[in-house]
Amino acid sequence: MSAHERTSPNGWRVFHATGSAPAVPPRLPEPPPWRSFRGDPLQPTPPDDPEAALRRLGPGDITPQLGPDEIDTVNAALLLRRPLLITGPPGVGKSTLAYLISRELGLGRVLEWNIVSRTTLRDGLYVHDAMGRAQAIAAWQAGLRDAGGPEGAAADVAGAADVAGAVEDVNPGLLSRDRQLPPFLGDFITLGPLGTALLPYDRPRVLLVDELDKSDIDLPNDLLHVLENGSYDVPELVRDAADTARVHTSDPGGHALVRGGRVECREFPVVVITSNGEREFPAAFRRRCLPLEMRTPTREQLLAMVERHLEGRPQGTEDLVDLFVQRVQAGGTHSLDQLLNAVQMTTAGGFQADGDGRKLVEMLLRDLAKGR
DSSP states (O other), rough: OOHHHHHOTOOOOOOOSSSOOOOOOOOOOOOOOGOOOOSSSSSOOOOOOHHHHHHOOOSSSSSOOSHHHHHHHHHHHHTTTHHHHHEEETSSTTHHHHHHHHHHHHHEEEEEEHHHHHHHOOHEEEOOHHHHHHHHHHHHHHHHHHHHHHHHHHHHHHHHHHHHHHHHSSTTTTGGGGSSSSGGGGEEEEEEEEHHHHHHSSSSSSSEEEEESSSTTTTTHHHHHHHHEEEEEOOOHHHOOOSSEEEEESSOOOOEEEETEEEEESSOOOOEEOOOOOOOHHHHHHSSSSOOOOOOOOOOHHHHHHHHTTTOTTTTHHHHHHHHHHHHHOOOOOHHHHHHHHHHHSSSSOEEEEEEEHHHHHHHHHGGGOOO
């Protein structure tokens, strides 16, 4: 990598896998014309979550785990506005890459979408609390009857729909606090991690789609349209009389304005999709992603990771790292947090690593592929 590429504001390599938070977030390269989006209204800057990043990355400097080719793949995904499809053994640090990118580029809180066999596309986009809305409407109607009788309730219901749209445009959320007007639909819609990531922010959000290979067979295909177009509709809001709705987001306490029931990004999110290789994805899905395979760290990298997370190298660390590497090389399935747990356990006050203590260490470093 040349010095010019590292320092030029127009250089396409903006990610260097250092994990250092920038004083001024770097500007991403301009997207290709076919990956430009013009969503609105512009949303406020999302919150940061340094504690989550600290849990994932640990304190101090990041140990380089990606080589030049892998770093170039990440930068290519950033430039082309395409998702990263990361494969590798469990616990190798695939999901951690999302936090590394977010911290280094100053992109704020990572949105996590954890996939299970029952997950559907709509789970990632939004949730409509229809039951809660029905109960709120019933309570509102009961309040009107108590205040003015059935005739007064009927008159208020007829007029409320005409007033609601105009007031909501001026001051979103105001009407739902007025007991004389009905609860708003947007109060009962919460955007999921994918739906929140596709809101029109001035800088991209980071979305972690964790373990997509555990999903139903249809989910990767269902994702194609959303990942290609960077947009989606909320049918309940499309049918609503109000032009603009204020909905909840996946950020704690977060809200967003949705106009016309349609959400379209302004900057395509940094999408990190992880897979443990338990299944193959359709070719149509794979062509929309850039593949990146992560391998088990070397002995030196493992030692550095332990030092970073535990802020030191306790006595016996090298022996445990050697044992861990030996078992991985023998074909076992092991996770990095197993190693961290074993080192932490052996440094606890009064713990003896021989005798019964040795059995506990063996349990912590067990082969995950054997099911026990």
